[in-house]
Amino acid sequence: xxxxxxxxxxxxxxxxxxxxxxxxxxxxxxxxxxxxxxxxxxxxxxxxxxxxxxxxxxxxxxxxxxxxxxxxxxxxxxxxxxxxxxxxxxxxxxxxxxxxxxxxxxxxxxxxxxxxxxxxxxxxxxxxxxxxxxxxxxxxxxxxxxxxxxxxxxxxxxxxxxxxxxxxxxxxxxxxxxxxxxxxxxxxxxxxxxxxxxxxxxxxxxxxxxxxxxxxxxxxxxxxxxxxxxxxxxxxxxxxxxxxxxxxxxxxxxxxxxxxxxxxxxxxxxxxxxxxxxxxxxxxxxxxxxxxxxxxxxxxxxxxxxxxxxxxxxxxxxxxxxxxxxxxxxxxxxxxxxxxxxxxxxxxxxxxxxxxxxxxxxxxxxxxxxxxxxxxxxxxxxxxxxxxxxxxxxxxxxxxxxxxxxxxxxxxxxxxxxxxxxxxxxxxxxxxxxxxxxxxxxxxxxxxxxxxxxxxxxxxxxxxxxxxxxxxxxxxxxxxxxxxxxxxxxxxxxxxxxxxxxxxxxxxxxxxxxxxxxxxxxxxxxxxxxxxxxxxxxxxxxxxxxxxxxxxxxxxxxxxxxxxxxxxxxxxxxxxxxxxxxxxxxxxxxxxxxxxxxxxxxxxxxxxxxxxxxxxxxxxxxxxxxxxxxxxxxxxxxxxxxxxxxxxxxxxxxxxxxxxxxxxxxxxxxxxx
Numbered sequence: 001x002x003x004x005x006x007x008x009x010x011x012x013x014x015x016x017x018x019x020x021x022x023x024x025x026x027x028x029x030x031x032x033x034x035x036x037x038x039x040x041x042x043x044x045x046x047x048x049x050x051x052x053x054x055x056x057x058x059x060x061x062x063x064x065x066x067x068x069x070x071x072x073x074x075x076x077x078x079x080x081x082x083x084x085x086x087x088x089x090x091x092x093x094x095x096x097x098x099x100x101x102x103x104x105x106x107x108x109x110x111x112x113x114x115x116x117x118x119x120x121x122x123x124x125x126x127x128x129x130x131x132x133x134x135x136x137x138x139x140x141x142x143x144x145x146x147x148x149x150x151x152x153x154x155x156x157x158x159x160x161x162x163x164x165x166x167x168x169x170x171x172x173x174x175x176x177x178x179x180x181x182x183x184x185x186x187x188x189x190x191x192x193x194x195x196x197x198x199x200x201x202x203x204x205x206x207x208x209x210x211x212x213x214x215x216x217x218x219x220x221x222x223x224x225x226x227x228x229x230x231x232x233x234x235x236x237x238x239x240x241x242x243x244x245x246x247x248x249x250x251x252x253x254x255x256x257x258x259x260x261x262x263x264x265x266x267x268x269x270x271x272x273x274x275x276x277x278x279x280x281x282x283x284x285x286x287x288x289x290x291x292x293x294x295x296x297x298x299x300x301x302x303x304x305x306x307x308x309x310x311x312x313x314x315x316x317x318x319x320x321x322x323x324x325x326x327x328x329x330x331x332x333x334x335x336x337x338x339x340x341x342x343x344x345x346x347x348x349x350x351x352x353x354x355x356x357x358x359x360x361x362x363x364x365x366x367x368x369x370x371x372x373x374x375x376x377x378x379x380x381x382x383x384x385x386x387x388x389x390x391x392x393x394x395x396x397x398x399x400x401x402x403x404x405x406x407x408x409x410x411x412x413x414x415x416x417x418x419x420x421x422x423x424x425x426x427x428x429x430x431x432x433x434x435x436x437x438x439x440x441x442x443x444x445x446x447x448x449x450x451x452x453x454x455x456x457x458x459x460x461x462x463x464x465x466x467x468x469x470x471x472x473x474x475x476x477x478x479x480x481x482x483x484x485x486x487x488x489x490x491x492x493x494x495x496x497x498x499x500x501x502x503x504x505x506x507x508x509x510x511x512x513x514x515x516x517x518x519x520x521x522x523x524x525x526x527x528x529x530x531x532x533x534x535x536x537x538x539x540x541x542x543x544x545x546x547x548x549x550x551x552x553x554x555x556x557x558x559x560x561x562x563x564x565x566x567x568x569x570x571x572x573x574x575x576x577x578x579x580x581x582x583x584x585x586x587x588x589x590x591x592x593x594x595x596x597x598x599x600x601x602x603x604x605x606x607x608x609x610x611x612x613x614x615x616x617x618x619x620x621x622x623x624x625x626x627x628x629x630x631x632x633x634x635x636x637x638x639x640x641x642x643x644x645x646x647x648x649x650x651x652x653x654x655x656x657x658x659x660x661x662x663x664x665x666x667x668x669x670x671x672x673x
Contacts, residue, residue, distance in 0.1 A: 007626045011564065011619035013611060018622065022611070025625060025637040029606075032636065033663050042466060043659035047073075049461040050651040054404035056388050059088065059376070061368040063124035067098070069114050076650045077101035078114050080129075085390075089400060098149055099129065111642055113649040115139040119146070120167040121224050121370060128156065128165055128173075134612045135644025137566070138162050138188075158202065164190050164219040168231070171198040174220035175205060182213070187569035188614075189217035193233050208247070209233045209255065216569050220247075225370045228270050237262060238572035239451075240278070246298075256298065269321045269369060272343070273297050274307070276316065278487040285309065287486035289316055289328070291343070305348055307341060315486035317454070320364040322373040325393035327353070327364050333416065334428050334456055334484050336362040338377070340393055353377070353397075359414050359430070360384060361456040376400070380459045382432045382474075383409040407464030411435055414457070419511035421480075422503040425492075428484060429508045430457060431517060433473030442669040443473040443518035445509060449481035449501035450530035451573060452490045466662040472669075473517060479504035481530075495575045496585040502537045509538075509545045521547045524665040528552030529616055529645065530573075535605075536591025536624065544600040548668040550661050552608045553645055556620040558590035559583070564617035592624050597631045604634040606664045608657060610643035636664065 012018045033039065051073040059066035066088050071078040080099040087093040105112045115130035127144040129151075141163055143155030158165065161178040168174060176190025177183075179202075183192050191213070196205035211218035216236040223230045231247040233255055241262040245255035258273070260266045265276035273294040279286050282302055287310035293301070308316050308328060317329035317336065326341040338353035356362045360381035365388070367375045373393035380386040385405050391397030413435035418426045433441065444467055448455055455476045463474055478484040481493035481501040493501040509525075512518050523546050527535045532554020539549050559577045561567040574589075575582030587593050605628065609621035618639060625637040638660060640653060648654040 005560075005623070007623040010622040010626060011617065013618060019611075021626075022622065022637075022639045026639060029636045029638045029660070033660050033667075036663070039659055039663050042662060043655050045465050046462055046658045047651060047655040049406050049465055050654060052404065052406060052461075054406075056378070056386055056401045056403050057088075057093075058365050058378075058388070059083075060366050061371075061374065061376075062119050063122070065124070068095075070095075071651055073651070075100070075102055076652065077105050077112060078650075080114065080117070098146065099144065101131075104131075111649070113644070117144070118166050120170065122226075126152075126167070126170060128167070130163075130165075132644065133160065134642035135610065135646060135649040136612045136614045137644065138614055141165055156196075156198065162189050164217070166221045167224075168195070168222040172196065174222060174231075175202075176217070176219055177202075179203065185211070185213070185216055185568070187216055187566045189236075189566075189569070191215060191218050193218050193220040195220075209235075209245070211235050223268065225270060230268070232268070239569055240572050258297075268294055270323075271295065274319070274326075275304075286488060287316055289319065291326075291348070305343075307348065310486050312485070315483065315489070318363065320367050320375065321369040322367050322375055322393045323369055323371065324373055327367070327375060327377070327393070329363060331454070331456070331484070334430075334454065334478050335359050336379075336456070338362050342394065353391075355379060355387075355389065355397075357381065357384070359416060359457055361458055381457045382414045382430065382459065383412055385459050385461075403459065406461035407469050409464070412468060417511065417515070419504070419507040421500070421507040423500070425480070425500075425504065427477065427479055427504045427507055429475055429477040429511075431473060431475050431512075432468065433517070434471075437517070440516060440519045440522055441471060441473045442522045442666065443475060443512060443524070444665060445475040445477060445505075445512065445523060445525045446531075447477040447479055447505050447508075447525070447527050447534055448529075448531040449477075449479040449493060449505065449534050451481070452483040452487075453530075454478065454483045462658050466658060467665075470666065472666070475508070475512060475517075477505055477508045479508070494573065495582065498574065498585070498589050501534065502541055502589070505534060505538060506542045506545060509542070520545050522669045524548040524550065524669050526550040526552075526661065526665075528554070528647075530555065532556070532616075532621075533558070533589075533591070537589055539602055539605055540591045540594040540596070543602045546603045548603050548665050549605045550608070550665065551605065551621070552657075553610060553613055553616050553618075553647055554607065554620055554624070555616055556590070556624040557592040558586045559593060561620070564619060565613075566615045567617070592620070592627060595624075595627050595631060595633070602628070602633045604636070604664075604668055606636045606661065607638070608647060608660070609639045610645070610647050611639055611641045612643055613645045613647075615645040 057068040059068045065082040067082045078101045081095040083093045083095050111134040113132040113135045115132040118128040120126040125146050129144045130139040132139045138160050140160045141158035143152040164176040166174050173196045175196045191211040193209040194205035220233045233245040235243040244258040244266050263278040267274045273292045275290045277288045289308040290304040314332045317331045320327045328339045330337045340351045342349045362379045364377045376390050378386050378388045385403035388401040390400045415431045455478045479501050532551035535551035536556045607621040609618040628635040
């Protein structure tokens, strides 16, 4: 491909010519994939799953209430609602509507999507509600009164931006937003941390900290834990390097840096500092969780309590504090384990949290560490509908909610295998399919391979209805670039080593065929965002391995990704196209630049994106589709005008997308009779 890009015009997100091209491609794809009556049947089944009343409402504790955001057939945009624990225990709880987004969208003529809320403790009356236009990352902020359930007249409001905001007290906020030139990073995130007082113009908010123009972002927040109130500033240098500062109470005193490595994660809870290492530190290996007495650490003491040490098969999955305990999550060969850790005068006591079966995933969904030791956690597996538990650390636990079984799992089984990659690395993957293994079947292989995101077991009724119930086999690969085995697993595919992730994925594909689970012609693959880049790499590197490819909101032009929307923030993951030392390997892994007309034929590709995706530019998918069309390769393209990076903001859009994907795959992977 020459240095001249003939499809740059498709990067004009809302340009008339580009949108006309989008509409033409959409029409072609809809005509090709939705004409069969089976499409509507599948779309309806998927919508039924998404709207099912039995879905667990995952709640957040705020004072006496449990809050939840819910979308269903009657509430397309959704409703923010609340109930009490007593009510929540009931099979059909009575919910109080806090904010109806459908009503708000109709009244204001805006396609509002829920983007979350920050609520001021301990009264839990004052909220900062974040609203996105049609699913974009950028949002507007409005103050909301949780007693009278109305927006506050002349309250705090912030115009649309990628804002960082949080309460200090009733009349002050920490805020980072678009204050004009120089206030936002090249990735579109705030660089300034300001203290904003009620009743004063936002533009006059006090500047407390400012990151460098090369940084990714900066933010401030207030820890309102009774007896431990503190303020912090966080500097995000790049995607993987950061600094944390404590703001002294003295107004003129400089911020105090928390002296941990810039690749480590640090968190302060009451009188504890917890540090997650990503490189060796103080004699401890990467992937270790350490705890220090915070005040002693500030004074120079580096004596740590070791809460977790990894090994070659086990990694830290995460941790959550209650008021007096820490819930530790780990994964052994990508299966969850959970423990309750309690600090005491003679060290930390440990006790396992029961109820986590093999080949499953468990995680904490909610705690209120300022108020007490209550916790909520859920357990799920590929064939195991989620169960939500509530407990008190050190006390009893109860099963609160059980998701219904929304597809027939009889005759199905989950197995874990390991493929051998090109450099000899053992790569884990899960296979969900017929228990008796009757021979090659249409198989869908999913992967991601980046940004420390692990591919773990989880119940998907959509996959169950749309794929497994029709006789398909589903596979999830834990390739390098993720966090399945800790920081080293991620670092192994950083920058110029990105090809390790692609070699891992290809190894899994070959292993599936070698085990007679599928054939290359019956093997489809799917991924989104960075996983969409993985799909593009597979298409152009190893097309003979696959029968069909699906890429959602993908990165595909790796020589211009840093110039498009939030792309500059990913330089630490991939490399810098403007650096000659990086450009060579980036061109090699750039699917847009590796499209060929010679060699093995490309399998058909389905590209899905969104006009309102302000994270991964829709130009990636548009330009790839245009280039493939130019060279005669089979490609389908569909772009929702809304939806953001998720690709959809409501269940109708999601059902349509999933029906497109599974119709496309099934038609191409199922032998014609």
